[in-house]
Amino acid sequence: MPSKQSLLSLSLLFFLHPTTGTPSDLRYVNPLIGSTAGGNVFAGASLPYGLAKPVADVDGQNTGGFSTDGSNVTGFSSLHDSGTGGNPSMGNFPLFPQHCPSDEINGCRFGKDARKKHYKPESVVAEPGYFGIELVDGIRAEMTASRRTAIYRFTFPPHEEKGEDPVISIDLTDLWESRQNASIEIDAEKGRVKGNGTFLPSFGAGSYQTYFCADFSGAGVKDGGIWVNDRAGSEPKELFVTRGFNNFYIQAGGWMSFLRPDDGTITARVGVSFISTEQACSNAESEVSDPISGFEKSQEQAKQAWSQKLSPIKITPGGVSDDMLGAFWSGVYRTMLSPQDMTGENPLWESDEPYFDSFYCLWDAFRAQHPFLTIIDPHQQSRMVRSLLDTYRHEGWLPDCRMSLCKGWTQGGSNADVVIADAYVKNLTGINWELAYKAMVNDAENEPLEWSYEGRGGLQSWKKLNYIPYLDFDWMGFGTNSRSISRTVEYAYNDYCLGVVGEGIGEDGYTTYLSRSGNWRNLFREDQPSFLENGTNTGFTGFFQPRYLNGTWGFQDPIACSALASWCSLTSNPSETFESSVWEYLFYVPHDLSSLIDLVGGTDSFVNRLDYFHTSGLADIGNEPVFLTVYEYHYAGRPALSTKRAHSYIPRTFNATTNGLPGNDDSGAMGSFLAWSMMGLFPNPGQSVYLISPPFFEAVEVTHPETGKTATIRNVNFDPDYKRVYVQSAKLNGMPYKRNWVGHEFFTQGWTLELTLGEVEGEWGTKRGICHLV
Template sequence: MASGAIPTSKTRFRKDSRAAFRPRRPGQPLWRSKWANRSILPRGRGRLALYLFVFVVVVLLVPVPGLGSLRQLLLGILLFPFSASSRSRPGREVLKYIDPLIGTANGGHVFPGASMPYGMAKPVADSDDRRENAAGYVQDVSLIRGFSQLHDSGTGGSPSLGNFPLFVHPGCPLDDITMCSFSARSRAVMRWPYSASAKPGYFSLRLKNSVAAEMTASEHASLYRFSFPDEDDSENGQDISVEYSPLILVDLQDQDNSRHNGGVHVDPKTGRITGDGDFRPSFGTGVYEAYFCADFQGAKIRRSGVFMGDNPHEDRQSIEKDPEGKFNVPSGSAGGWIQFEPPTNGHILARVGMSFMSREQACENAEREIPKLDFDKTVEKVQDAWADKMSVIEVNEADIDPALLVTFWSGLYRTMLSPQDYTGENQLWESKEPYFDSFYCIWDSFRAQHPLLSIIDPVAQTRMVRALIDIYRFLGKLPDCRMSFSKGFTQGGSNADVVIGDAYLKGISDGVDWATAYEAVVSDAEVEPKSWNTEGRGNLVSYHQLGYIPSDDIDHNGTGRNTRSISRTVEYAYDDFAIAQLAKGLGNEADYRKYMQRSTNWKNLWNPHQADSYIQGPEEVRWSKFKGFLQPRLLDGSFAHHDTRLCSPVHEMHKCYLDTRWATYEGSPWLYSFYVPQDMAALVETMGGKKAFVERLQYFHESGIVYMGNEQSFLPVFQFHYGGRPGLSSYWAHQYIPSLFNTTYGGIPGNDDCAMGAFSGLAMMGFFPVAGQDVYLLTAPFFSEVKVRARNGGWAVIRILNFDPTYHAKYIQHATLNGKPYTKSWIKHDFFVQGGVLEYVVGIGESTWGTKEEDFPPSWPWPPVVEDASKSL
């Protein structure tokens, strides 16, 4: 057979081949013909090309004197197409630093597939490793069950979404469709190790059943390109000849096997497959409906049908629920399939439109967004969208380890995967407001992701705030967690209050109904829902009357997990602080005073006598020097005991998850004792003053009690500012990046929640937000210069005048803002609105910069401290 020829249906796939796979660049077809002549050297022009290639490699790589100019000429010729491409598409060059595979192992649960920013369609290969596959794909050696259309990124818990997976067979043994595998369990196949390739808007993987898959996406549709290299194992591992006649199935199932009801229809003439199902959310209560519409191109249809389990039916083209209830589509794998003649150009394209409204809308979404099944142009469109999002930030790449650039840009990229924009797809109510879903969960994201978006994508952040308010408008409560049109479980406080308060302070207001927003946050503070497992706050009678949540409280007004009394108390207190700031801004002085008073409720759980103990050696109990911690308190006012290190990495870390019976959530009393962002001055004094506070916070980081895989550990990295030691904040930021935040597949310390990337991105740019306040804590950036597009169109520039690429000099010695000395260790949001230039000189040791009381970040004591006027006389 001539080189490049397409095999016929009689071509056999052999079991004895082990062809290696090398990842392709986005847009490059994965299939390559191997039916050509198999001599070691090509013939004719091919051999000449090989000799020329070897010559070029020698010239470029072998250190021969006198070839310097020739090397430069050859490099210029080779790189000219890429340089021209970069010039024609400004901003695209930054995409080379984004690696979506970071965090796809070791519990990161990052979605690495194709997606528009905040896009609904998210195709990727689904692994069958249930411990890790919350986002579908896992970078390990687990089997692949298919390529599904919807995913969340970075979640914990059960697998999320993963609806309507495609699966591709290169053919069936003996050309008998009954010998192909159809169910999710039986069809799972090995992948070529490390064959995954991912860039923004593109993902590819090669399977060991001779299928190579590439995928990209629009806002509501997936586009696949399936190719069929011929020398891999057959899909069932049996030494049986397989006819080259691709079969593609669409399963109605989701990742968590939660589907019930639904149906599928196959059009045998056009090959269009449509279907739907009802599904459960992965971290909440309720049911949602989803719909798909799949079209194919590239090969003639041989036959089609439906399947249930591992039983295909060629004589049947639909499975639908009987309106009279006499027949329901059975649970488990079921769907439609099409078998094709060998494709004329070596690959088959598959477009899958998605909707939460109807099959018809799924088809309309696909036809509108990807009218022509042009894979390369679709990749270009989504990559242009990502380049545009990233263009608001520029960093000086000179003298920087490329791995740090990858850590930085990949982190920022992940912050724009979720929440997902479902506007126009809201199946619950009609509204002209935006609708975002997959707030998964605000308990995680309010601390870093939403404040970051307020800077780099205020338009999207505004739309998210409007969506939160609209959820309240129709459901009566703001969500703390929400996914798939369902109420998610509440992990702590009502933290949408902080998101809304933060947005108000930072001018995120275009189209925001602040009257309804204020009504929503006050509802959280005052009105207990029937079930505070999924919204609002619980134990409000005691919280209002006693100023804390008693660990033995009996709640007659609602139901919920009567646990986490420490973590919920301090979170409610800070939520009240956020409400107070909004009340003040809206001119409600009485409410401002009320909620500021409640913001001091953390003090009611402070037990100054609680000591800190730990086990050393087999049974030896030791006591640290630190005394005074948040502790659970009973209705009668007495303190109960909660081990100060329980639920930390050094002591039974996994006891404080959602079903915990303890007083803290995903963290220890050590951790929560630092959570007083509203009045750090009071906390510092409570802990014994600045020196004692810094010593305690330093011990917290040095002793392994902190777990950076949970978002509540982010702010303590920078709280040294409140003790007059901003240099230590810089020190610890450099300790955690890159030791815990790096470019490996497990390169984040916990599940991402679209917040881990926000932490690394903010820390590397040299500022970290105190969410719910107009405060950014300043440290030296990881770059000699960072530029952030200001809202007025200019730039907010942070520059190190004597940048040290070894980072020995990472402590700010002095600073200027727009040419004038700047001694404060923090800055306001106005810097990112109006723009300006913040310049540093750094050194190898801490300095006096930011260490004076007047330069500390602000605290808001209540009642406010009033200076004695006589002192100024």
Template sequence: MAINDDSPYRKAAAKLPVHFASVPRKRRALLLAVLLAITIFVLFKLITPSQTLLFFLFSPDIAGPYGEHSSSSPSFGAVKNQHVNDILQFIDPLIGTTNGGHVFPGATLPYGMAKAVADVASPAENAAGFVSDDNPITGFSHMHDSGTGGQPSLGNFPLFVHPGCIDDDYTKCDFSLHERPLKRVPGSVYASPGYFTVNITNGVRAEMTTTHHSVLYRFSFPGTEEVHYAKGVAPYSPLILIDLVDLMNSRSMGGIQVYPETGRIVGDGRYTPSFGSGHYHAFFCADFKGAKFRKTGTFVENNATDGKQFLGGVGSGYQVPRGSAGAWIQFEKPDEEMKDSILARVGVSFISVDKACENAESEMEDWDFERVERDAREAWREKLDVVRVDARGTSEELQTTFWSGLYRTLLSPQNYTGENPLWNSSEPYFDSFYCIWDSFRAQHPLLTVIDPKAQTEMIRALIDIYRHEGKLPDCRMSFCKGYTQGGSNADVVIADAFVKGLTADIDWKTAYEAVLSDAEIEPQNWGLSGRGNLVSWHDRGYIPWNDVDKNGTGPASRSISRGVEYAYNDFCISLLSQGLSNSPSLLGAPSTSEVVDSSYHPNISTPWTSLTTDHTKYHHRGANWRNYWNPSAKDLFRDRSFSPPPEVDSLSTPLSSQNASSIPGYILQSPFVGFLQPRTLSGTFRYHPTRTCSPIQNQHSCYYDTSLDVYEGSPWLYSFFAPQSMSTLIQLMGGPDTFVERLEYYHQSGIAYMGNEQSFLTVFQFHYAGRPGLSSKWLRTYIPQMFNASVNGIPGNDDCAMGAFTTWGMGLGGFPVAGQDVYLIVPPFFREVKVRAGVDLKSPSPLSPDSKKAKWAVIRTVNFDNAEMQGDGTPVYIQSAKLNGKRYTKNWITHEFFEQGGLLELVVGPEEDTGKNGWGTNQQDLPPSYYEDEKFWEEWERMDRERTERWKEEEEEKAKEGGNEVDDGY
């Protein structure tokens, strides 16, 4: 079978030089000369008068001064890498496959349902199947998720391959999940977009590539007459098995059948999701090509038989209901033209076995491995072509970090359109929203810029889920409801799209009803969707620590983190209310806001007046984060790094702050006062340790089953989360200088944890205090220190969001404030970056002959070489900026730049300018804060005092009636 030059199989040809070395030297020289001549001839054939192959593939034109095509602009591409003609070579899918990254590195398409990879026996690490460690391989399966936390996901119906069985006795092959795993051959793992390969120690080489719903495997064998195992010798007669297990071993029902006449194996199973409730049904259809069949049969655990071709009810009627059970097929030697390999084609579906077979047959009718792999790579090229970089002066490692991050962003959510078994709909259906709590902050705003078509379809899918299930999901996987982690952050995703003009094809009437449902109607189980404690939220403006929720059930915890997210969700709803009142046509109403206010009635069971009233109500609720602000809360911590003097009794001797730091067990205090804290029903505060749930204090105490008031982050972290009201927060923290000092302390002291997405925005919040240079400094500290091109090159679960963080910070010249039309500007890691402009992306691909019609949003770094931009942690600061040729002093930009195209020029240097004329430092240049009205806060403080007095009196009366003491907090 021919090897495609555009394919990673050329890596397999690395053995050729070994054979070539045996050729006599003169003959080798002659062969090299012939090869060189052929190469030169081919290159000249590929050159046209206006472009070379390299220019066409890797370096389409830089946009002109205002985002239009300019054929006179310099070409893209790193000069030192001009021999490279494919941007995909900078993508390493193995980044993040250890150290908790849980990244899926196998073969797939953008948002692809089929995701094929080798599964590894690595407890707590194999959420995506494969792990870059030394654990053995258990099989090769066809569906996975990427970057998730929780338990392993999917991994249904794995194949496993033996080149032969001891003594040619199929019962002596290993079938069980516990018996069959084998080590991989060191150095044999290779992954690229659309392709994955690995060798295992029984001599089998596994390669895989995919279409959207199907996988094509190629299993190659040594070709020797005998295969030597530790247990004995096996004649060359391959055996392939398919197991009904999944990665989580969650099967409760299933069945499988093998057809001896055709070799087809079909089956199904019912499984549970990894981070949610319920179950899902999956189906597969496998065919084989390349060798004649010898025997077929089934197995349960390690007991195989050729007398039974069907297993039914697997999961209920067997002694080990969730263990291995499946079917197998043994082959003669592969046909001569197959060169010691066998193809396995596997279609998957969530509808039926017939649909799984149809998927495979329609997408891979030709069984052409090279064609399928080539199409997969082309799909990735086309998807990534919306971003182009001039990489001269940027290291290959940083290029790999950037492009691999962008690649990972497009792995999920997964497009299951046409595979939804729950309801019939003409709307798109996406799944694997793991979880919107993670992805709303960076990934979905990124898709709004680089793939608005897909983002629109995802929003339509979210709305359709609301239509049929009554709530927008916070987390969703395998057609099941996932657990809620904070607020109802699909509200933010919907509002973010609206404020950035992504309005076409979206049913905004139903979208608005959906977000109102989140804000107003508490579901019976808000642990799976929606919000809880809404009675207190509506009446008090916060979730009391000791609240009694009589309307629904869910984790009675996280009062701070849920509260600040509820506040931001409501603020985003206020923006949506305001925007829809100004765009009545989106609600199917006439052209005036007065008419839409009086005629529009959401289909929800709550009182409703008008969009204008909604805007006021939700804007006011957006200020509720301040109800958690305790201005007297202290940052207390222990320092056990020194031994106490022998004369000091650490339990009773009072010490000054100077010598207290040397006494283990003594409680110290940082200079920062004022933090978000939990409140009781009486309105008083309780003390929650400010550093708990940070890397330096009980980090793992606040995950899903926490009883604490914060979730996966400390009060230190959540005290910075008021993106709707940063000017107020800065004043509460002591003013801009103290805010900057405090935010720097957060990043310096070990409290910050970049492995969770809530920390992303804190890297860039220096902008709000007029110090945008510090945002750039800390970005370049974390990249490449924590985000790099190694297999452990991300600091936590990827969630398809870690890649979005690097894409924004390294390439797109900013970071989004999700839910707002705001991007905080930072200098990219490249000489120039351009992004295809246009909200509908109707402009032609940059690889097409019509690329001159394309418009681009271009971010150009001036003084790139002089500023030491190589990304080695050296700070780089913006000195001045121009937007479309005009001086630009704001340290933020709107979505219009990405939608309409243009040129943003950033003049950089090695020193931060904090003077009066420093870029982005003056008050008028800061990002918007939406609660700057002093009268608003005066009224809020008055109401808070009155309500607190009333609540305290009510609680005292209740306590007297019940004979209990009042909880005074602290």
């Protein structure tokens, strides 16, 4: 808490050094950043946390729907996730505009491969709330979105260039053709098409059903009907289709033909729902009463919504390039595309609590995205935590991953526990903490039958042996019997988070979980060396290793599953670490890094390991477990090296180009890492800790949306060429400050941090123990 004297100093500081932050101008947001080279971002139109997400779908890198890889457009659909890997997610019921030669409906092409068209790369326009593109045949598609309604404008070339009248088809499919069954109904007189389908989630178990209601305006309807396997007819007007004989995928859907309007533009309003077609129609009618005039109105409302969400942050650039500003603001923007607010659209249970979907996945998002939302949108972050707890209340388990109403595969621990603990230590309001603690205890104490998509596995061994064994004998539940190292270190931190919440709310037994949080030590083998594939000794000894039930050691090469070796996931080369190496997981002891530093030989040895990890090619900056390692130099009293490491990745691998992300954005995880790094504070989630590193701008202000207080981080001697990036001294609220971290009260109480910069590493924040936080 600042003293009266420091508050007076703060007032004088504002008087002497006023900050004129630029507004969070949407012109800097570029949704196409990361739209190729594996970034897999959603580049289309959406409201913050919106369900309706229209964009062009392509046959190339289509995980997010659209990619700037020059591939073919296969349709325009209204449901998407952002930044995911693996199978494409959703992309249900794509529309496709075309002309039929000689106005013969069977001259059209309906199947995905038959109808696809290249797009003109220079025609692509992507802005918050708007996406536009032109196909090589001259048809232009524009789209915007309300909460649960997508609006499309298809403009066909002048009649003299194309003598045929326009046709728009609807395909009963999704991006990865997972449809199990579907139905469609065409009402040509009303210009309305309704339908639904059952599909598979892209990274989970079960199936989901979704519904649409499409209304066409701006042109007279000539006719309508159905199509099956690229043949079409005006009768019948309804169709039900299954997966097909022997799983042969039947392509099918509906179509409408139109009298070409004078301006060539036909508008399609598509309501979506997970409840019913009637609710899909109701969503569309209530949100966009007039589809034609509603396009510009919805587009403007989307801009205003995004502007409001970005408004807590103000930047004083200090000469930084527009590209750097674009990378930053676009990263902030992507943190609020998902998860999606589906309150009122959950058919699985009735509740007055919020329901969010597309936690895809918490293993990725807990590290930076959810802590970021905690400072810029705490109300929605609180509602997300309540949604997680409501899922526990009705399904028995906190999700670690969830999409399309389905349980997603668990990648590591029960990391909803970390999200809840982070909310607790940062005093988010409106959350039932007794229920939260009960849900977390359930993760720690009870093993589900199917722990591949909920809870934790191996709990008998966890409690008895204090580690997850290699080739565990686990007869109580079933899952992918791998990842014994990564599960051990994640379970340890999950239990630490449980202990923190338990202690905070006065629950007995919390010490059990704080004790279990030290289980990571039981897999540390102090004599384990590490060699490169060519046999070169890395020079470091002491790594985590797998252990059998009887306590003897197994072996996993410390460089396996790294960027220098083969990829390891749940199904591709499953290993004892998940998507990262033993090298990387060695650094995942976020609650007791001081003990880890001692275990590996002290600060110099720890720093040398971090340097080797980040410079040898072992580190994969495109995957989330690496995030905290960039800033762990702070714990060794070398914060300048964290700054150096952040600048080695930004803007080299994080920048404003279409390939400006080093890996999947993972629902905003990469965007939040970039935003935190450029703002000059980095979280250790589950703890009230932000590690200080100079912002990439002259100054950053964050106004807390609930307290109204403005936190400021200001660089003195700022250099936009980034030659002076090392902190020489710091002041907090005008008083000298020697710690290299601040707590969450920095944001809620609106403190000011002033960093004086130089070209070489200074003494600030270098005392051992200055970041010993537990």
